[in-house]
Amino acid sequence: MAGERLKTVRSRWRNHWRQMLGVAVLTTTLAAAWHQLDVRLGGFLEEAERSTYDTVVTRFTQRPEVSSQVVLVAIDQLSLKDIRANAQYALNFGNWPYSRNLWARVVEQLEAEGARAIVLDAVMDERGTDESMDLAFAQVLQATATPFFLGVSTHANAPRLPPADFSAPPPTEAPAADVLDAPRPSTAEETFPEEAGSETFMEEASEGVLPSVTPEQVARALAFPVRTDGRALPALDYETSSGERLPSHPVQPIPVLVDAVDGFGLVEPEADADGFMRRTRFVYSDGANAFATLPVRVAAGLLGASAIELSGRTLRLGSRAYAVDADGSAGIDFGGQLHDRFTSVPLISVLDAWVKRSQGQPTGLPPDVFRGKVVVIGGNAVGLNDVKATSFSSHEPGVVKQAAVLDTLLGSGRFITRAPLWASLALVFGVAFASAVLLMTTRWTPLEIAWPLGLYAGMSWVTGPILGLTNTYVLTALPALAGVLASVSAVAFNHLVANEEAAFIRQAFSRFMEPKLVEQMIAQRELPRLDGENVEITAFFSDIRGFSSFSERFKDDPRKLVRLLNTYLTRVSAALLKEGGCLDKYIGDAVVCLFGAPMRQADHALRGCRGALAAKAAVDRLREEFRAQGLPDMYTRIGVNTAVNFVGNFGSEQLFSYTAIGDGMNLAARLEGANKAYGSVIMIGPRTYELAREHIEVRELDRVRVAGKTEAVTVYELLALKGGLEARKRETVERYHAALALYRAARFEEAAAVLDARRVEDPEDGPTQALLERCQRYAKAPPPGFDGVANLDK
Structure with a gap:
């Protein structure tokens, strides 16, 4: 059975491979056009691609290991609560957002813990209510050897900075530096409660004129040199409610921090249209200057990069190179949720550690938790409203983006990049072609339903392993959509072919089978294999005994002979058709009929026996009619045999018909002729008897050996149906x-x-x-x- 199925598949491939290829080519072309249009308009396909991207990323890029490069200091709900509940903390640092002397204490403690760098995922673009605290924070940053990096936001109303001149040396005379370097009498003191040691800590804050900076200094501090291969950098802009895009510019930090911070970086949300963070760009431009994102600025500082280089699909920072997409962006390799990927220490723990260290007590922090690590300070408390969505979670602290990008830049160096469009289209073509071939060769209705449904869900298991091994994302929704389109086309083709085949079957077999059986065969999709197949069938052969002598009586009136012969053939054929037989052919006065093909009949042997008895009865009635008319007697001999024969369309290009060939057909013809030697009317073969024995009455005639065969077979005379003898x-x-x-x-x-x-x-x-x-x-x-x-x- 499997072999026959395979032959069918091969035959359909041989006959229709051009149509299959055409479906794949057309589907790929339509999918490519839809993709290009959808990218510009942001329609259904883009949404579907984002959804499948999330599925593939979460399933195949999640990693159990914790980052060895980045540690978080979390401004969590516990920290907010404990700082507010601690009277001395509340007095010295206030409520959120805290005065900047709190961040000075945190920086001092992290430096003492051996942090490699400190990154504050926040902005400081408004002066504090007590500006001496701003000055004190700047003093700490200047005195600290650990690099400190700060975020910068953008706004449409921010003034545009002049172009930064990186060719000139940095200014040597800066009023800000003079003010910050000169110790001043303390204007504030921080006192901690008795249980903390009853110690008093004096803040070396500055008095006097606040520092000022020029726009050129600010531009030089915020901007960063970028070398490209001529491509345009993404613009700093925003979309209005009317859909118009307007330019925006970096918001300048407070002047006192301009020369105190080691580097500034943009903290743009970079969310997709659905609000999810999936991708990042590394540098933006406002038309006058280029501005690095915060993680890139940190990595550039730590890797000693004097400029950002973007060339082709490569990003370079110093000696390190990263694969990115052709537009200079890349997918963020989160690797999992924030709490699974990064060690997190509450802010209150770091603040308490500073107090304990100042009192000579153990800090209580895990040993070496910060040593040699880049510490990213960010909020994850609900009240801070810094909640973002990623592929792994719809509620993640925004700091997860800075931490994940920075971890990639300093660690694995592998962002998620898109495969070239030609590679995705190659997959589109492969899926479309496979869908067309599968459905157009099998023509199996359950598969026609299941395959399109399974494509969308299953395509991620094709592109997912590629992503897991290479960090390359191949379009997933587009091939699935193309496969569905190809499947629909293949099913439509199948129905078209089925309709054509049904019409052919109806035309070809309506003359040889009862019309209702033809329609039943078509309705049940039991269409014959017109190119041939091996099937067990029951063959019927009949012939008129002494037809030469019979026809001799009408040599002067051949038309009458034709009328009599037509009457005979009509009566015999009607009896056979009533039992579900398929008339094969007429050979002169001989009738050849098949049972079990083209329509499968489990009881074909019994049908053949009933048909033979019915044909004999019809001939007996016809003999009586002829006798009454004074016509010569007409006696019929019948042979019935069951065997596996090869059935299908046979003939030439000019003439062909549906018939059967094989030893089984030959034996049926021999049995018909053997009736003469045995004086019998209906002779059946051994397989026919075996299948129908419970329903028929027979006489075992003999054991015979057919010419050309060595094996003997038992033959029987069919006498009546069971109980009719x-x-x-x-x-x-x-x-x-x-x-x-x-x-x-x-x-x-x-x-x-x-x-x-x-x-x-x-x-x-x-x-x-x-x-x-x-x-x-x-x-x-x-x-x-x-x-x-x-x-x-x-």
Whole structure:
């Protein structure tokens, strides 16, 4: 069965591969056009691609290991609560947002813990209510050897900075530096409660004129040199409610920090249209200057990069190179949720550690938790409203983006990049072609339903392993959509072919089968394999005994002969069609009919037997009609055999028909002719008897050997349906079987005696007379090497 199915698939491929290829090419072209249009308009396909991207990323890029490069100091709900509940903390630092002397204490403690760098995922662009605290914070930053980096936001109303001149040396005379470097009497003191050690810590704050900076200094501090291959950098802009895009510019930090901070970086949200953070750009431009994002500015400072280089699909920072997309962006490799990927220490723990260290007590922090790490300070408290969505979670602190990008820049160096469009289109073509081939060769209805449904869900298991191994994302929704389109086209083609086949079957078989059977065959999709298949069928052969003599009577009136013959063929054919037979052909007066093909019939053997009995009965009635009209007698002999035969369309380009060939068909024809030697009317083969024996009455005639074959087969005379045999004929059959047993034992005289006695009671029984004559002949001259098998000559 599997072999036949494979032949069918191969045949359909051979006949329709051009159509399959055409479906794939057309589908790929439509998908590519849709993709290009959708990218510009941001429609359904773009949304679907984002959804599948999230599925693939979360399934194939999640990693269990914690970052070895980045540690978080979390401004969490616990820290906000404990600082507010601590009277001395509340007095010295106030409520959120805290005065900047708190950040000075945090910076001092992190430096003491051996931090590699400190990154504050926040902006400081408004002066504090006590500006001496701003000055004090700047003093700490200048005195600290640990690099400190700060965020910068953008706004449409921010003034545009002049172009930064990185070719000139940094200014050597800066009023801000003079003020910051000169110690001043303290204007504030921080006192901590008794349980903290009853110590008093004096803040070396500055008095006097606040520092000022020029726009050129600010530009030089915020901007960063970028070298490109001529590409345009993404613009700093925002979209209005009307859809218009207007330029924006960096908001300048407070002047006192301009020369105190080691580097500033943009903290743009960089969210997709649905609000999820998936991708990042590394540098932006406002038309006058280029501004690095905060993680890039930190990495550039730590890697000693004097400029950012963007060339082709490569980003360079110093000696390190990173693969990015052609537009200079890349997907963020989060690797999981924030709490799974990064060690997090509450802000209150760091602040308490500073107090304890100042009192000479153990800090209580995990050993070396910050040593050699880049510490990113960011909020994850609900009240800070810094909640963003990523592929892994719809509620993540915004600091996850800075931490993940920085971890990639300093660690693995592998962002998630898009595969070239040609690679995605190659997958689109492959999926479309596979869909067309699969559905157009199998033509299996459950698969036609399941395949398109499974494509969308299953495509991630094709692109996912690629992403997991190479950090390259191949478009996933587009191939799935193309596969669905190809599947719909293939199903439409299948229905078109099925309709054409049904029309052909209806036309080809309506003359040879009952119309209702033809329609049933089409409705049940039991269409025949017109290119041929091996099927077990039951073949019917009939012929008119002495047709030459019969036709001789009408040599002067051939038209009458034709009318009589047509009447005969019509009666026999009607009997066969009523039993579900398929008329194969007429060969002169001979009728050939098939049961079990083209429509599968589990009871084809029984149908063949019923058809043979019905044909005999129809001929018997016709004989009576002919006798009443004074016409010559017409006697029919029938052969029925069941076997596996090759059925299909046979013939030439000019003429072909549906028929069967094989040894089984040959034996059926031989059985029809053998009736003459046995005096029987209907002779059936052994397989027919085996399948229908519970429903028919038979006489075992003999064991015969067909010409060209060495194996003997048992043949039977079909007498009636079960229970329909007359008592007299049953007695004749029993006597025949008894004589046949004696005959096979070479007891010819005894067998002849049994048959001769029965001949008187049933003188018209042909098989009895035939076997009697053979026994009498063998009794006089026994054949040499007798084995009880008769040779059935051609």
